[in-house]
Amino acid sequence: MVKRISIAGIITLLLSQPYGFAKEVSLSGDRHFDDGRIDEAIHEYEKSLQKNKKQPEIYFKLGNAYYKKGNLEKALELFTIATQLKPDYAEAYQRMSEVSMQIGVPDDELKVCLKAVQKDPHNADAHLQLGMIYYKRNHSDEAKREYETTIGLDPKKAEAYFNLGVLYQDVNTHDKALEMYKKAIEVSPNYDKAHFNLGIAYYQTGHIEESISAYKRALEINPMYADAYVNLGIACFVNGKYSDAIEALRKALSQGSNIAKIHYYLGNVYHKMDETDTAIVEYKKAVEANSKLVAPHYNLGIIYLKKKMADQAIEEFTKVIILDHDYANAYLSRSKAYELKGDRVNAQNDYNSYQHAKSAFARIYKEEHLSTYYEGSNPDR
Known part of the structure; x- marks a missing residue:
């Protein structure tokens, strides 16, 4: 006996076949993605969409694949389609927010992330992302609230503790920052x-000793961490461990970033060790790398003044004053250099300028020993 199939059954069968095929293709795409074969994954996901264009999960997976390739604009487009097909797709909203932050879509990122939190208020990642957006916009109170909410939802979110530490560090609440970094x-x-x-x-x-230990631990984890070498060198310098400071700064130099400041810091170490000729070499390398860095010019002037090389000292202090006409100590030091030359008129003029700058601006330029940079919670900081 032949079994009859109704017209409705035939339509159902025909409709189900492409979807089943699409699902199979999707699984194949997942395997390629997991194995790092991103182009093959994209090919499979796109094949799946050719069969059925109303699959929000496939758009989401395809968006992740393009994100992995570095095509953020395409990824954002695909995540957006996923949310249009599935308005309560919290994970897609979150990814939209992440990508928006990285490619700089300020009008959309906050709205998108707020929507993600509204759709899924118990999503710790969404609250974390919202906190990062608030931080980026200098809304510290809102950022703090979102990070704390994140921790309440998921106490294992290390990045939330870290970002709270950054907030506390921004306002010089160092004890609280220490506590948050330790929790992270x-x-x-x-x-x-x-x-x-x-x-x-x-x-x-x-x-300082604890600081040195922390930098060393960071470098054990990431031996290519150039900023950790820089700050390790500075901490060792302040602690009087000059050989260790030089070693760390030389390693930082080999990483190829912040060249000007590293040479400046090396100059400071050699200057402190009274190896002034080597310090001069380092300060000159610093200003060759960045002629607008004020402190190396000033320190070069100080060394030349000590060596009674008045003309060279005047030249360096003049460069400082051109770069920062409110730098009171530069006028005072140049005044001493003019005195060394016997030029009393210019010496008096500079001394008067020093008094004016000191009283009018109440600031004598002082270069920080420590790089004030620290890791922020914004991914592109």
């Missing part, structure tokens, strides 16, 4: 940025 490390022991920021917080509270 407790949750994620190999969190190199948390160890790095912990080092700065220790430094800023006068715990």
Whole structure:
């Protein structure tokens, strides 16, 4: 006996076949994605969409694949389609927000992330992302609230503790920053940025040995962490460990970033060691790399003044004053250089300028020993 199939059954069968095929293709795409074969994954996901264009999950997966390739605009487009097909797709809203932040879509990122939180108020990642957006916009109270909400939802979110530490560090509440970085490390022991920021917080509270240990730990985790080498070198310098400071700064130099400041810091070490000729070489390299960096010019002038090389000292102090006409100490030091030459008129003029700058602006330029940079919660900081 032949079994009859109704017209409705035939239509159902025909409609179900493409979807089943699409699902199979999607699974194949997932395997390619998991194995790191992103182009093959994209090909499979697109094949799936050719069969059925109303699959929000496939648009989401395809968006992740394009994100992995670095095509953020295409990823954002695909995540947007996913939310249009599935208005309560919280994970897609979150990814839209992340991508918007990275490609700079300020009008959309906050709206998108707020929508993600509204759709799924118990999504810790969405609250974390919202906090990062608030931080980026300098809304510290709102950012703090979202980070704390994140921790309440998921106490294992190391990045939320880290970002709270950054907020506290921004307002010089170093004890609280220390506490947050330690919690981030407790949750994620190999969190190199948390160890790095912990080092700065220790430094800023006068715990230099602990600061050195934190930087060393960051470097154990990430041996290519150039900023950690820089700050390790500076901490060792302040602690009187000049050989260790030079070694760390030389390693930082080999990483190829912040060249001007590293040469400046090396100059400071050699200057402190009274190896003034080597210090001159380092300061000159600093201004060759960045002629607008004020401190190396000033320190070169000081060395030349000590060596009674008045003309060279005047030249360097003049460069400082051109770069920063309110730099009171530069006028005072140039006044001494003019005195050394016997030029009393210019010496008196500079001394008068020093008094004016000192009283009018109440600031004598002082270069920080420590790089004030620390890791922020914004991914592109």
